[in-house]
């Protein structure tokens with residue numbers, strides 16, 4: 001049985017990743033920063049091998065603790081889905097929303113927090129799960145980026161934290177892919193499309209089910225080491241950098 005770890009799985013795309021991977025007979029480590037939310041999310045999936053685990057992705061001590069626990073319990077990791085993400089526009093407090101959008105109110109601390117969650121955490125996760133990924137015969141690290149992380153596609157201003165964080169994630173992943181190539185670890189970033197979640201809103205093009213299904217059939221199922229370092233669209237094509 002293959003083992004997958006998914007971050008930010010209390011809801012939205014993360015929860016759907018867990019649901020579809022469990023249906024594909026993966027053992028799933030469903031992580032969420034709140035222990036109760038992790039358990040509640042796991043209870044929504046009808047599969048025996050879904051294991052909730054509390055994980056705040058900016059806390060390296062928690063990541064290291066989780067890696068130790070997975071090592072003891074299951075011995076290896078085959079797929080890491082770095083899904084947890086924040087977009088400051090989602091703050092319910094509208095004054096914070098304005099800060100996140102425009103230069104005049106740019107808040108450096110807030111930007112750094114977005115970078116910590118969206119850009120740095122996927123590297124920390126890979127750093128600590130690396131020995132367990134190395135036990136797999138086809139280890140994959142898939143980090144959820146966004147079309148907003150593409151320099152050449154960008155056609156509007158603002159959103160500095162989110163745009164910068166996903167662009168940084170793309171380049172950090174590419175660098176990590178080169179470092180881990182010799183070990184056979186496949187590292188890619190993906191654009192899931194515009195998806196109906198709390199972050200994407202109800203007008204989005206795809207349901208979570210469609211988005212994850214696209215990414216599994218068009219990306220995860222087809223990945224080889226030659227793909228490592230790519231920024232891939234939900235239809236399997238190269239996303240423009």
Ligand code: NDP
Pocket residue numbers: 007008009010011012013014032033034037055056057058083084085086117144145146147191192193194195196197198199200201204
């Ligand atoms: P949601 O806001 O619905 O879910 C985000 C998830 O990330 C939640 O489970 C949230 O947990 C978790 N999370 C946030 N911060 C942390 C943290 N510090 N530690 C652990 N978990 C955390 O968003 P989506 O499902 O839409 O987004 C999933 C990913 O897809 C993100 O990386 C996002 O940037 C990306 N994406 C989404 C698009 C869309 O259209 N929806 C488009 C492009 C990319 P909690 O419940 O505790 O807040």
